[in-house]
Amino acid sequence: MLEVFGRRPYLVLLVMALLLAPVPFLQLNDYIVHVLTLFLIFAVFATGWNITLGLLGLKTLGHHAFFAIGAYASALVSHYFGVSPWITMWLGALIAAVAGIIIGFPILRIRSMPHVAIVTLAFAEIVRLVFANLKDITRGELGFWGIPPFNPIGIGDTAIRFGLGNAAGSFALAAVLFVGVHLILLLLLRGRCGLTFLAIRDAEAAAESLGVRLAAWKLFAFGISAAVVGLSGAVYAHYLMILTPTSVAGPEMLISLLAMIIVGGVGRFFGPIYGALLLTATSELLRDFGDYRMLLYGALIIVFVFIAPAGIAGLKPRLGRKPAEATKPVEAV
Amino acid sequence: MLQLERVNVHYGATRVLWDVSMEVGAGEIVAIMGPNGSGKSTVLKAAMGLKKPSSGVVRLDGEELQARSATVRPQRGMSIVLERRRLFPRMSVEENVMLGAYTRKTAEARETYRWVLDLLPEIKPHLNATAGKLSGGQQQMVAIARGLMANPRVLLMDEPFLGLSPAMVKTVCSIMQMINERGVAILFNEQNAKLSFAMSHRGYLLESGRVVLSGSGEDMLDHPEVRRVYLGMREEAA
Amino acid sequence: MSRLSFPALLSAGLLGAALLGSPAYAQEEISIGAVGPLTGPAANTGKDHRQGLDLAVKDWNEGRGDYVSKNPPKIKFAMEDTSGKPEVAISAAQRLITREGIKMLIGDTLHSHSTLALMELAPQYNLPILSAEPVSSAIADKVLSDEERYKLYWKGNWNSSGYGTAVHDFYKWAFDNKTIDPGSKKIAFVVEDTDYGIANAEKIGELFEGDGWSVTSTETVPPATTDFYPQLSKLREAAPDVVVSVFTVANSGIAFVRQLKEQALETSHLAIYYPTKPEFLEQAADVAEGTYWAALTFSSELNPEHKAFSDRVEAEYGNPGTYSTAHAYCVMQVALRAIDAAGSTDPDAIAEQLKNTDYPCVVGRFKFDKDHAVQSGPDFIPVPVAQIQKGKNQIIWPENVATAKPQ
Numbered sequence: 001m002l003e004v005f006g007r008r009p010y011l012v013l014l015v016m017a018l019l020l021a022p023v024p025f026l027q028l029n030d031y032i033v034h035v036l037t038l039f040l041i042f043a044v045f046a047t048g049w050n051i052t053l054g055l056l057g058l059k060t061l062g063h064h065a066f067f068a069i070g071a072y073a074s075a076l077v078s079h080y081f082g083v084s085p086w087i088t089m090w091l092g093a094l095i096a097a098v099a100g101i102i103i104g105f106p107i108l109r110i111r112s113m114p115h116v117a118i119v120t121l122a123f124a125e126i127v128r129l130v131f132a133n134l135k136d137i138t139r140g141e142l143g144f145w146g147i148p149p150f151n152p153i154g155i156g157d158t159a160i161r162f163g164l165g166n167a168a169g170s171f172a173l174a175a176v177l178f179v180g181v182h183l184i185l186l187l188l189l190r191g192r193c194g195l196t197f198l199a200i201r202d203a204e205a206a207a208e209s210l211g212v213r214l215a216a217w218k219l220f221a222f223g224i225s226a227a228v229v230g231l232s233g234a235v236y237a238h239y240l241m242i243l244t245p246t247s248v249a250g251p252e253m254l255i256s257l258l259a260m261i262i263v264g265g266v267g268r269f270f271g272p273i274y275g276a277l278l279l280t281a282t283s284e285l286l287r288d289f290g291d292y293r294m295l296l297y298g299a300l301i302i303v304f305v306f307i308a309p310a311g312i313a314g315l316k317p318r319l320g321r322k323p324a325e326a327t328k329p330v331e332a333v
Numbered sequence: 334m335l336q337l338e339r340v341n342v343h344y345g346a347t348r349v350l351w352d353v354s355m356e357v358g359a360g361e362i363v364a365i366m367g368p369n370g371s372g373k374s375t376v377l378k379a380a381m382g383l384k385k386p387s388s389g390v391v392r393l394d395g396e397e398l399q400a401r402s403a404t405v406r407p408q409r410g411m412s413i414v415l416e417r418r419r420l421f422p423r424m425s426v427e428e429n430v431m432l433g434a435y436t437r438k439t440a441e442a443r444e445t446y447r448w449v450l451d452l453l454p455e456i457k458p459h460l461n462a463t464a465g466k467l468s469g470g471q472q473q474m475v476a477i478a479r480g481l482m483a484n485p486r487v488l489l490m491d492e493p494f495l496g497l498s499p500a501m502v503k504t505v506c507s508i509m510q511m512i513n514e515r516g517v518a519i520l521f522n523e524q525n526a527k528l529s530f531a532m533s534h535r536g537y538l539l540e541s542g543r544v545v546l547s548g549s550g551e552d553m554l555d556h557p558e559v560r561r562v563y564l565g566m567r568e569e570a571a
Numbered sequence: 572m573s574r575l576s577f578p579a580l581l582s583a584g585l586l587g588a589a590l591l592g593s594p595a596y597a598q599e600e601i602s603i604g605a606v607g608p609l610t611g612p613a614a615n616t617g618k619d620h621r622q623g624l625d626l627a628v629k630d631w632n633e634g635r636g637d638y639v640s641k642n643p644p645k646i647k648f649a650m651e652d653t654s655g656k657p658e659v660a661i662s663a664a665q666r667l668i669t670r671e672g673i674k675m676l677i678g679d680t681l682h683s684h685s686t687l688a689l690m691e692l693a694p695q696y697n698l699p700i701l702s703a704e705p706v707s708s709a710i711a712d713k714v715l716s717d718e719e720r721y722k723l724y725w726k727g728n729w730n731s732s733g734y735g736t737a738v739h740d741f742y743k744w745a746f747d748n749k750t751i752d753p754g755s756k757k758i759a760f761v762v763e764d765t766d767y768g769i770a771n772a773e774k775i776g777e778l779f780e781g782d783g784w785s786v787t788s789t790e791t792v793p794p795a796t797t798d799f800y801p802q803l804s805k806l807r808e809a810a811p812d813v814v815v816s817v818f819t820v821a822n823s824g825i826a827f828v829r830q831l832k833e834q835a836l837e838t839s840h841l842a843i844y845y846p847t848k849p850e851f852l853e854q855a856a857d858v859a860e861g862t863y864w865a866a867l868t869f870s871s872e873l874n875p876e877h878k879a880f881s882d883r884v885e886a887e888y889g890n891p892g893t894y895s896t897a898h899a900y901c902v903m904q905v906a907l908r909a910i911d912a913a914g915s916t917d918p919d920a921i922a923e924q925l926k927n928t929d930y931p932c933v934v935g936r937f938k939f940d941k942d943h944a945v946q947s948g949p950d951f952i953p954v955p956v957a958q959i960q961k962g963k964n965q966i967i968w969p970e971n972v973a974t975a976k977p978q
Contacts (some may be wrong), residue, residue: 003423003463029669035662126972135769142770143684146716164661164688165695199421199432205383207418208899210483211407211436240658241691244684247657252611284662287651294654 001194004055005269006313009186012270013179020175030247033167039280040174041236044181045132046260046272047182048228051185054267055194056221057201059113061254062103062120065127068249070096070230071237072131072138075147078238080137089237096230099225104222108215121254125307128249140245147241163241170239177235181228182273188224189269197221199250263304265311273314278304334359334410334518335380335487340389340399342375349375351543352389357487357520364515364529364550365522367539373522374416376539377489380520383412383485393487407436407483414480414492418472420554422465426456426475429464433482442482449478452511455504470501477508481517490521494528506532520561527565530554600647601916603628603906604667606660606689607680607703609652616895620680620703621650622888623899629731631907637913637930646907647671652727655684660685661692668696674916675906676700677727680899683707686726690714693723699909699921700724703902704895711942721917725939727902729947729954731767731797731957735774736848736947737865737954741829741968742813743782750977751839756784761802761827762817762876764791771843787811794819797826803834812913814840821848825855832858841865846957846964847894857964861978867966868934869894873974880933894934901932 006012023036050064075093078085103123110116126232132140139145149163150173160169188194196217199207206213249252256279264275282300286293308315335357342350357363362445365373367527376385380391380402392400393409406412408464412433420429434442450457456474459467464475473493480488493509494502510532513519523529530536536553546556553559605624608617611968618943626657628648630636636643649671653664659680667673679685690713694701700723702710708730714721745751750922758779762768769791776786788939790802806814806831807826818824824845831840838845845851846864871878871891880900907930913920930937935952937945949969958977965975 001428002423029665031662031669032663034665038658038662078348137708141684141767143687145687145709145713164691168380195424195428195432196435198424202421203415206415207432208403209381209383209406209413209415210432210479211404213402213404236658240661240688242657242684242688244657247684252654252656265444283659284666287663287666293652306604313835 013182017179024172025096033171035284037174039173040178041232042177043276044232044275045229046276047125048225050261050272052153052221053227055197059117060120061117062124064249064253065124066096066226066229067100067233068127070233071243072235073239075243078148079146085238085270091218092234093227093231100222100226101219104219108218124249130247131245140278144243147237168289258303265313268311268313271311271313334394336392338390340379342379343387352409353544355537359517360516360518362519362533364533364536365539366526366529366536371539372542374491375489375540382488408485410521412480412483412485413489414476420464420472420475420478426464426545427460429475430478433479445482445484449476453478469496473505485526487518493521526559602644602647602671602673603675604671604673605677606653606663608655609806613681616681619893619895620899623896627900628901639908643911655682657685657688660689664689665690677703685787686710688723689722694720697975699918701727701906703727703899708732711944714943723922726944728945729952730944731770732774733947733954734771738775739778741956747873748937757787757811758784758813759787759809760789760805760815762791763794768817775815796823796870799827799830803830811838814838817843818845821850824851828855829858859959862959863956865956866954869897878935897933901934903938904932917923
């Protein structure tokens, strides 16, 4: 558990929240706020994916499908039925969770990791094709537009607006989502639930012999993971206000998100956040290098994988820490 | 209290256990001895429910369990120490041990935890260490501690001496006897005939998935077949 | 701070770095920005766009522009990469807006889905936006859904229905002058299973059905398929008079034409898109003789104006120009002339001048329709139908640009 959460996870999350809080008031230009908003949305996406990939240790490579399901479900319902995105985002998360549990069933029966990877990849491809072919509803690859932004919230005389171009409001929403999701997951995973996931990951037979109901817990993990990813997809949809099957469920999304998780640290709670920040921010910072941008970006990923094979979250400073410091006892049961 | 009746197990099309019947009485230490690949581990897995028998009966205190998964066993007083320990390597020792009481209430578990630490004081200094970084012997202690946390009346141990130093084998032997003295029945398997039968009340000899011999520990040690094939072979090898 | 983990500090540092930006500049020049796919699968096309846009700005600044006023403004041009993703397109555009202070955006240069996102920025930032090569008619639909909101957005290419109209009009013309026999008026499609393939088949089918034709079948295959025997045996049974095939991968087209020839079907075949790839004619010249195809929009061999443009690109950048280069060049010309004519950087004035655009350029005449999209057709940007004759491409329709008669 120490390896997953580090020494003081709540303090780390608090520091992150304190760093994010002043951003909307800093009068930063919209470009920077937009990039930070994307970082927050992708960080939630990556964290959700990390639950099955890192904590449960299943090589699931199809979570961009849940992102797409959450995004499309929320967008379609709010567009066609006029329901507020504040409500449909939860519906998106719920539908993604149901989809996650459904795809979880065949995964339960598969012991070989390459096959898990193939089945989940194929699932994502099916989801992409379904959204691409339901043209009457989604407009396919032409793009589903007309997605309403989140309804404005009035505080006193000022109204906070959301959606593209309303940078501060969108950022604030993403930041609340980010802190909220991570706080809830910390509360959930620091206890019995997280221990169970790790037990299943590290020694499935042992976990089963101790009384862990493998099937139920795996399905639960799939549900939670898909719900978090679906929620991030819904927020993405109402922020960008345009969806195409390829842009949300295509291979590019898979690759960027996997890179974030791997660079940040698979199976570390905060890893995907660092990965999302590093990759989202640097791909923009590197714009100053013009044509060399993506070359440097790729090189950066390789360098990180070499110097930090366990991810950024697995890095330890070489100085100033005793090699085997005693850890605080953890309530296990 | 634990009975296996005509248990058959298949891995795919391969039959690995042939009508195996065994019994472990309350408070007994029972050894399953046999060469590599004779199906010793499979007997334990079938008893624990980690491998479903294709036919036969597994009975614990009269309740038939062969169709139930492993997860129901701890609550019924049965737990297992798996081959090669199978600890959760990235968790702390304390987390590993406490997970042994997965199906129990916290208060009860705390109580058992104290009892287990008294029984196995060797693990106390390492409670906060990462389990995967301990030595093989230390890991075996942790695995036993984890197995005991379910407060079992029968403890299954799959190859408990595998890969341990001779000194450590002795320590583990005495721990097993100590556990047994507290009223816990033990069913374990081991390739070494002397080691198996010397410390057990009763023993079974398994060859190619069939029980070929059974009797008290002493009788087994004295049996000419065992002496010729297993002890002889052992002496030559040594 | 010693209690905090190293990664937390690292993330704080990164966040800080991201926050530090200096949007300070002063300028007399007018800044125009463009966003398009300079990396990713469509990077080649994006590079062509950049060359075309860049060349137009260079011409303009160096006195070779086609000016409207006597005192045209100097232009500063910057292009940012989208990697083909809509959210990155937004980042790129916002960077241009905040860092470069652009007064007009050319974007997206290629992708329709990015354009659907980008056009939201026009009302938010009061910025004129002109997209370059995207064709999706969803963009035009979106403009028509709220014309006031998207009054600053203009679409520099024709709608995706342009192909369908061209194919239909060509056949109608060929039937009327008895070049092709309509037979029993049956049409069939073999198309790639993409939006592009299916949308084209639907549009063409719809227009033919309007003339009393029946669609016998629409066979879809995954992109890059090279085995068409199952589809062809179905075609043999249905015996259509016209077969239309749509593939974006040249190899699929080469395989299809070859297998169609083997089957010796009595049908007129029209190919969409894949014959624009040079490798098609290189590898299938022997079997493709007589094939009709759309659309030969750019040809250095047949069109001296195209040749001259391609040579200029070659001299400037070391590679020949393509349709994408030429189209991007023209889009930038249209943008520059609108700014020049507006006499200021007032967004509404620029939009008004875009609306009034009627400008003949290398790829055709640019004139916007009511849906803010450039019009296609013989009088505007032609979508010419070609035929492979004696191993060479010849434009056979529309007649005003034809280089040969159909055979």
